[in-house]
Amino acid sequence: MKNNISLICETLDDVRKKSPLVHNITNLVVTNVTANATLAAGASPVMAHAPEEVADMVGIASALVLNIGTLDVNLIDAMVKAGQAANHKNIPVLLDPVGAGATPLRTDSVMRIMKEVNINILRGNASEISIIGGYGGQVKGVDAVGSFEGLGDKVRETSQRLGTVVAVTGATDYISDGTRLARVYNGHKLLTHVTGTGCMASAVIGAFAAVQRDYFMATVAALSYYGAAAELAAQQAKGPGSFQVALFDSLYNLTPAALAGLVRVEIE
Ligand code: ATP
Ligand code: TZP
Ligand code: MG
Ligand code: MG
Numbered sequence: 001m002k003n004n005i006s007l008i009c010e011t012l013d014d015v016r017k018k019s020p021l022v023h024n025i026t027n028l029v030v031t032n033v034t035a036n037a038t039l040a041a042g043a044s045p046v047m048a049h050a051p052e053e054v055a056d057m058v059g060i061a062s063a064l065v066l067n068i069g070t071l072d073v074n075l076i077d078a079m080v081k082a083g084q085a086a087n088h089k090n091i092p093v094l095l096d097p098v099g100a101g102a103t104p105l106r107t108d109s110v111m112r113i114m115k116e117v118n119i120n121i122l123r124g125n126a127s128e129i130s131i132i133g134g135y136g137g138q139v140k141g142v143d144a145v146g147s148f149e150g151l152g153d154k155v156r157e158t159s160q161r162l163g164t165v166v167a168v169t170g171a172t173d174y175i176s177d178g179t180r181l182a183r184v185y186n187g188h189k190l191l192t193h194v195t196g197t198g199c200m201a202s203a204v205i206g207a208f209a210a211v212q213r214d215y216f217m218a219t220v221a222a223l224s225y226y227g228a229a230a231e232l233a234a235q236q237a238k239g240p241g242s243f244q245v246a247l248f249d250s251l252y253n254l255t256p257a258a259l260a261g262l263v264r265v266e267i268e
Contacts, residue, residue, distance in 0.1 A: 005263050008221040009256035011212045016042035016256075020062035020210035023086075024203060025049045025079050027069025027098065030196035033244070034067075037200035040251035041225075043207035049075060054082035063091055063210035065203050066117075068109055069098035069142065076109045083117030092209035092218075094121040096202040101131035101139040114162065120215050123167040123202045126151060133158035133166075144170065156181050165215045169201060173223045177216035184220060185264035186227025193240040194247075201226050204251075220265060228262035229254050 021044045026034055031047055038045035048057045051074065058064055064086040066079045086093045095117075097110040110132060113119070122129070125144035130137035135154055138145050148154075152174050159166040160178035167175045173184040191197040205222040212218035229250035236250075237243035254262075 011221040014211040023061035026067040030199040055085040058085040063206040065206035067096040099142040100128040188230040188234040
């Protein structure tokens with residue numbers, strides 16, 4: 001585990017040193033906070049969704065984050081274009097399937113993107129990933145509902161079947177590359193009282209994947225760092241509003257050395 005903790009902290013250090021450009025095609029609710037979380041982590045965000053420019057923007061980016069939170073058909077077309085350009089350039093592509101299962105448009109769009117683009121990391125809540133993985137379940141708009149038995153096994157199986165790193169976040173985050181399975185215990189309940197905290201987690205994973213080619217470890221590192229920052233922010237917060245502000249401060253101030261003492265991760 002000592003080596004894993006070192007790798008987690010080195011990856012944060014690399015994000016800060018390299019400040020990779022992360023291209024986001026994301027939703028109308030979280031665009032600003034996602035850009036700010038990416039900056040606070042030490043990377044450089046750009047939001048661009050015009051079909052006429054996405055391939056050019058991918059051309060100068062080090063990672064692509066796709067988020068279907070407020071999708072429409074034109075936006076999905078742009079995501080496919082951008083995703084194919086990113087595959088061609090061999091930079092990581094992350095998909096956040098916000099609300100998959102809530103409506104046919106969302107579910108069908110996720111399936112279309114995964115068919116036409118090689119997705120390297122799929123990050124969602126337990127409901128979204130259960131539905132995409134074929135285990136069924138319910139989603140309440142964009143939020144997870146229900147209880148999830150044997151989630152670790154389902155995440156590993158889904159990762160094997162889809163050939164991508166899969167991350168399910170929640171009180172415990174489960175991450176698998178089809179072989180390895182990680183549990184990340186970092187995080188805080190206040191994250192569930194602020195919209196966009198999952199989307200921000202996805203953007204931070206994108207920044208880590210830009211500098212760490214082992215996308216499984218990039219995802220573990222990003223979620224551990226993000227959860228640890230949330231724990232520190234909660235100590236300063238009076239409620240969701242001040243927590244959101246404190247979260248940006250903690251993402252910015254958390255050093256690799258301090259993170260080493262906060263990581264709560266198991267890998268099997
Ligand atoms: P949902 O819409 O269901 O809330 P989401 O896309 O917002 O899903 P979350 O699963 O809430 O994503 O994950 C966002 C962050 O919040 C992750 O870092 C996760 O570890 C953390 N998190 C979620 N629930 C809890 C909890 N109960 N306790 C601690 N951390 C949590
Ligand atoms: N509606 C459409 S997208 C969105 C809402 C509320 C934001 C979802 O963000 P997250 O990170 O999944 O909570
Ligand atoms: Mg949440
Ligand atoms: Mg979400």
